[in-house]
Amino acid sequence: MTAADTRAICWLLRQPRAAHRAQLARGISRLGDGPFYVFLILVIWLLDRAHGAQFALAAVIAYGLEVPAFMALKNLIKRPRPADMDESLCVFLQPADRFSFPSGHTAAAFVMATLMGVFYPVAATVALAFAMLVGLSRVLLGVHYPSDIGAGALLGAVCALAGTLFV
Template sequence: MTAADTRAMCWLLQQPQAARRARLARQVSRLGDGPFYVALTLLIWWFDKEGGSLFALTAMAAYALEVPLFVGLKHLIQRPRPADALESLSAFIQPADRFSFPSGHTAAAFVMASLLSVFYPPVMALALGLAVMVGLSRVLLGVHYPSDILAGATLGFSCAMIGLWLV
């Protein structure tokens, strides 16, 4: 898997359009930051008088699982970021930490997308599409391998489902 990840990263980041794609990817990646999900959850809680409180409670439970799990996995596995492991690559942004597996941005995006899909099915395609774009942006920025994204998506979806079960 590491060999396939390395080949994919080298191919993507050595394309002539890599820098241009990285500018757009940087904007998309910001959707994976925590403040966006807090604001979205508060808006849903405020405007949806019937289901907003349950959505917010479920989101809090899911993120209470996801955040320590992704941090713990990163420190347990300690997979170096692509630019740290491959001299021929350089990242387009400075990541918040040293390790890449799993992608925390992708995990957070998939928690939110999964919960939105369950609570508000009409937005499923948009929510999942944005989550996939957040994950892809992390690869295009050179801070994650494709398998980091797959692991983050799996972690985020799983935490959302456990959060639904708990609440």
């Protein structure tokens, strides 16, 4: 898996327009930092009198599961970031921590996308597309391998579904 991940990220980051794509990826990645989700949860809670409180509670539970889970996995697995494995790779963003597996940004994005799909199916496609773009942005910035993104997506979706069980 690591060999395939390394080939994929090396190919992506060595493309002629990698720096240009990284500028767009940085903006998308920033949306996945967390404050956007807090804002979205609050807006939904305030605007949807029928299901907004349930959505907000499910989100609090889901993120309460996701954040410690991804941090525990990172510190247990301790997979080095791509640039730590290959110093010739360009990194377009300084990551917040040392390890790459799983992607916390992707996990958080998939928590929100999954919750949106459960509570507001009409918004599921847009939410899923956004979550996928957050994951892709982390690869294009050189801070995650593709499999980090897959693991983050799975973790986020599972935590979101678990969160819905309690509301």
